[in-house]
Amino acid sequence: MKCPRTRTPLKKVSVGKVPVYISEACGGVLFENQTLKSFECPNDKRGKALATHLSQFHSELADLKERVSCPLCIDTVMLRRFYSPLHAVEIDECPGCGAIWLDTGELEKLQSLMLSEKDRAILRHELMKEHEPIEIKGAPHKHDNWNRRSDKIDALFDIASYITRGW
Ligand SMILES: [Zn+2]
Known part of the structure; x- marks a missing residue:
């Protein structure tokens, strides 16, 4: 060859x-x-x-x-x-x-251009922190919002890893 x-x-x-x-x-x-x-x-x-x-x-x-x-x-x-x-x-x-x-x-x-597993974990953690829901004290929780929030973070994370891979 x-x-x-x-x-x-x-x-x-x-x-x-x-x-x-x-x-x-x-x-x-x-x-x-x-x-x-x-x-x-x-x-x-x-x-x-x-x-x-x-x-x-x-x-x-x-x-x-x-x-x-x-x-x-x-x-x-x-x-x-x-x-x-x-x-x-x-x-x-x-x-x-x-x-x-x-x-x-x-x-x-x-x-x-590839993010390591560690970089991805740090990035995900930062995104989670940034999008922490604001709690309303004194009002009882009617439903658990966790699942939907997690979906949103995943979407943001996809975008973020896309961008950081990009140049
Ligand atoms: Zn070939």
């Missing part, structure tokens, strides 16, 4: 049992269908290990705009599309097999 940028052989390595294909010539990496998910979180050991490993092969490429062909499929040009909903990182994806090619530095870029 060849690197779609440099035409040098891709090296298969296994990161925490998940196989990926690395170009030691440019620092690009190929993920087979669905395996990118295992690496997108920056606080995950696997993601960190792979990003660090790739950074040693980093090299500036002349033309990243040029379309690449899927290293796994013959004669299939990969599609360039945005990975995050707010269009921050572009990736190359094979319409045939679903493989994803990331050019050098793109994994780190993608990881930097």
Whole structure:
């Protein structure tokens, strides 16, 4: 299998049992269908290990705009599309097999946009505090508002994580 940028052989390595294909010539990496998910979180050991490993092969490429062909499929040009909903990182994806090619530095870029579990917990907590209902003292509670409030917080939280992911 060849690197779609440099035409040098891709090296298969296994990161925490998940196989990926690395170009030691440019620092690009190929993920087979669905395996990118295992690496997108920056606080995950696997993601960190792979990003660090790739950074040693980093090299500036002349033309990243040029379309690449899927290293796994013959004669299939990969599609360039945005990975995050707010269009921050572009990736190359094979319409045939679903493989994803990331050019050098793109994994780190993608990881930097992902909120860690801890960040999400802090953000959620802050939103909960901000939207604390105002209690009316002296009036008896007619019904429990908890469920509806929780729905509202979830909606706000979705928006917040969407925004913080966004650039
Ligand atoms: Zn393919």
